[in-house]
Amino acid sequence: xxxxxxxxxxxxxxxxxxxxxxxxISSAYPGEVVSFSLFEQSTLLLFILLGGVASLAxxxxxxxxxxxxxxxxxxxxxxxxxxxxxxxxxxxxxxLTGMMWSTKELSVETPADDPQKNRxxxxxxxxxxxxxxxxxxxxxxxxxxGRSSYCFEEYSTEKLERLISExxxxxxPAAYAKDISVETETSPLSQKTAxxxxxxIITVVQTLFENAxxxxxxxxxxxxxxxxxxxxxxxxxSDTGIGIPPDEQSKIFTQFYRxxxxxxxxxxxxxxxxFLAKSFVDAHGGNITFTSSAQGTTxxxxxxxxxxxxxxxxxxxxxxxxxxx
Amino acid sequence: MxxxxxxxxxxxxxxxxxLLVDYLKKHGLRAYLAKxxxxxxxxxxxxxxxxxxxxxxxxxxxxxxxxxTLKNEDIVPDLPVIILSNLSQKxxxxxxxxxxxxxxxxxxxxxxxxxxxxxxxxxGISEEEVKNxxxxxxx
Numbered sequence: 001x002x003x004x005x006x007x008x009x010x011x012x013x014x015x016x017x018x019x020x021x022x023x024x025i026s027s028a029y030p031g032e033v034v035s036f037s038l039f040e041q042s043t044l045l046l047f048i049l050l051g052g053v054a055s056l057a058x059x060x061x062x063x064x065x066x067x068x069x070x071x072x073x074x075x076x077x078x079x080x081x082x083x084x085x086x087x088x089x090x091x092x093x094x095x096l097t098g099m100m101w102s103t104k105e106l107s108v109e110t111p112a113d114d115p116q117k118n119r120x121x122x123x124x125x126x127x128x129x130x131x132x133x134x135x136x137x138x139x140x141x142x143x144x145x146g147r148s149s150y151c152f153e154e155y156s157t158e159k160l161e162r163l164i165s166e167x168x169x170x171x172x173p174a175a176y177a178k179d180i181s182v183e184t185e186t187s188p189l190s191q192k193t194a195x196x197x198x199x200x201i202i203t204v205v206q207t208l209f210e211n212a213x214x215x216x217x218x219x220x221x222x223x224x225x226x227x228x229x230x231x232x233x234x235x236x237x238s239d240t241g242i243g244i245p246p247d248e249q250s251k252i253f254t255q256f257y258r259x260x261x262x263x264x265x266x267x268x269x270x271x272x273x274x275f276l277a278k279s280f281v282d283a284h285g286g287n288i289t290f291t292s293s294a295q296g297t298t299x300x301x302x303x304x305x306x307x308x309x310x311x312x313x314x315x316x317x318x319x320x321x322x323x324x325x
Numbered sequence: 326m327x328x329x330x331x332x333x334x335x336x337x338x339x340x341x342x343x344l345l346v347d348y349l350k351k352h353g354l355r356a357y358l359a360k361x362x363x364x365x366x367x368x369x370x371x372x373x374x375x376x377x378x379x380x381x382x383x384x385x386x387x388x389x390x391x392x393x394t395l396k397n398e399d400i401v402p403d404l405p406v407i408i409l410s411n412l413s414q415k416x417x418x419x420x421x422x423x424x425x426x427x428x429x430x431x432x433x434x435x436x437x438x439x440x441x442x443x444x445x446x447x448x449g450i451s452e453e454e455v456k457n458x459x460x461x462x463x464x
Contacts (some may be wrong), residue, residue, distance in 0.1 A: 097432045098340040104436045105348070131433050151415045197414065208342055 007059045008052040015051015019044045082144055089138045096134060100127045106198060139203075140272045143279050150283055155196040157189040159232055161226050163198055164235055167226055168253040171213075179218045187227040192305040194233060199304075200280040204288075207239045207273040208299050215262065216241035232286065233305050238298040249292060253278045254289070332356040333374040334446060335365040335391070336409070337383050341432070345423065348437040354444065362386035373404055376448060378440075379426075381410040389417070392424045395415065401425040405447050408461060409440065 100201055103124035110117045142148045155163070175182050212222045220240040226249060227234050244252055248259040253274050281288045286303040332349055334356050342358045349356040357374075359365035362383050369377070381388035387407065395401040402425035410417070413431045414415040421429050427447050430440060 090411075093433065094338050095340055097411065098338070098344055100433070101341075101344055101348075101437050135433065149414055149416065226389075 004056060004059075007056050010052075011055020012048045012052035014055065016044065018051065019047035022047075062120060074230075080231075082141055086138065086141045087142065089134050093131070093134050093138070095133045096127065100124070100131055103127050127157060135320040136272055136276070140276055142274060148279075148283075150197045150200065152197050154193050155198075156191065156193050156308075157228055160196055160201070160233055160303070161186060161189060161193055163196075163201060164224075164226060166206050167202050171206065171209050174210075175213050175222060178213060178216075180213060180216050181221040181225065183221065184224040186225075189228050191308060192228070192233075192286075193308045194303050194305045196284065196303070197280075200283070204277045204280050204301060205235070207277045208301070211273060212237055212239035215239065215243075220296075228305065231304065232241075232302040235266040235299060235301040235303075238296060240296040243294045243297055244290075244292040249290075253288075326400045328357060328368065328372045328374050330355060332376050332378060333359060333365060334378045335359045335362065335369060335383065335388065336378070336380045337361060338380075344437065345440070349441060349444070352438075352441050355409070360396075361402050362388065362391040366391060369395065369400060369404070370398075373400070375405075376444060377404060377406045378383050378444070381408060381412050383420075389420055389424065392421065392426060396425050402427070407443060407447065 024304060075214070103120065107117075107120045107124045110120050139148070165184065165186075168182070172182050209222070216222065216239045222240075223236070223238040224240075225234075225236040227236075240260045242261050244262060278288050281301055281303070284303050285299065288299065288301050290297055290299045292298070326382055332354055334342055334345050334347065336358065337360050342360070346356045346358060356378075357368075359368055365377070366386075367381075368374075379388045379392065383391075386394075388410065392401060392406060392408075394462050395404065395406070406426045408418075408421045408429040409432055410429070411432045413434075418429045426442060431441060435443075
């Protein structure tokens with residue numbers, strides 16, 4: 001506001017000076033005190049006002065152009081940053097794979113009674129964990145760059161249910177290891193179908209299930225439910241965990257966001273799991289919602305379904321690039 | 326030992342390449358390395374190995390291009406090729422299988438003993454098939 005006022009006054013002053021000069025030149029008597037007629041006073045005022053407005057407009061245009069330049073530069077910078085991140089992650093992934101292989105062999109070759117055995121096993125576990133983190137970051141980077149490639153196939157609801165159940169089964173041991181019970185409930189399914197990218201749905205299920213395990217204390221429980229409603233196939237995952245604080249609930253799908261409860265439970269998370277899960281579900285034309293309290297959280301994933309061979313709105317498939325990292 | 330009794334590993338990363346050669350050797354399989362696809366192609370044309378472990382991201386010609394060349398020269402699928410790559414996109418896997426690869430292993434998802442077992446399984450099958458085919462002259 002202050003800036004604008006200064007600009008306006010400056011312009012008005014300039015306008016006034018210009019009009020004054022004009023009047024002085026047009027008067028036949030430069031040396032004399034010029035008395036202005038009403039008409040001349042009006043034009044003077046008009047010029048002052050015009051001067052001020054022109055100056056303001058000019059200043060706004062300059063600022064707008066500068067902003068546009070900054071935005072364009074930011075977009076270019078962001079792409080360059082994302083490319084750099086992808087490149088870095090890919091170069092880290094290769095030696096990390098070698099480290100994973102080596103530490104595994106070291107671990108296998110170290111006898112059980114060797115005092116170093118635990119340390120070596122821990123080394124291997126941490127390497128596996130870093131590699132998994134790098135994979136997640138790469139997926140996020142691809143998603144940000146619009147380089148995730150989707151491969152949709154027609155799935156019957158039965159096949160979708162099987163895909164999800166199998167993913168859950170593979171992760172049950174991790175829940176049991178933490179003394180968390182897992183219950184699964186399914187309902188009757190129809191002959192309807194859905195356009196599914198299997199790998200992406202598996203990632204969504206894994207993310208939600210892993211979160212449920214992480215944020216639920218030992219002795220707690222996770223309930224999985226799948227059912228079919230008129231507009232969609234619904235997958236529910238409920239836990240008896242620490243919940244998401246109410247004032248943070250609107251932010252949890254934001255990239256890199258971690259709620260205070262999450263940070264307390266796990267200091268090393270990245271905050272990208274839910275961001276990716278939401279991106280993947282959105283790409284299926286579905287949505288992901290949740291309810292949460294201090295007694296636990298329930299996530300609900302809805303995937304649209306339709307009669308077989310009906311046209312589901314065509315999912316945009318992003319073309320794979322040859323050298324996708 | 327002649328290359329025809331060895332596994333050819335096409336891998337541009339020294340660390341991974343050496344790890345694979347050493348591990349296979351420790352478990353009864355001799356292996357040799359090619360750091361890029363062009364070198365691998367020359368070696369394969371000169372003397373066919375037992376099997377090829379093929380990375381996809383390579384300097385110059387990439388792994389899928391090499392595989393396509395081998396297919397066009399009728400070397401694959403007789404010569405078993407296992408893709409060993411960090412790429413995991415479905416379309417890459419489909420492309421590789423369509424070009425005649427026997428399997429596609431994502432490096433980060435398998436350890437050395439699992440990779441070796443896959444190699445042994447495929448060689449086991451190949452040897453069985455080879456016994457029943459009348460001897461073909463090599464080009």
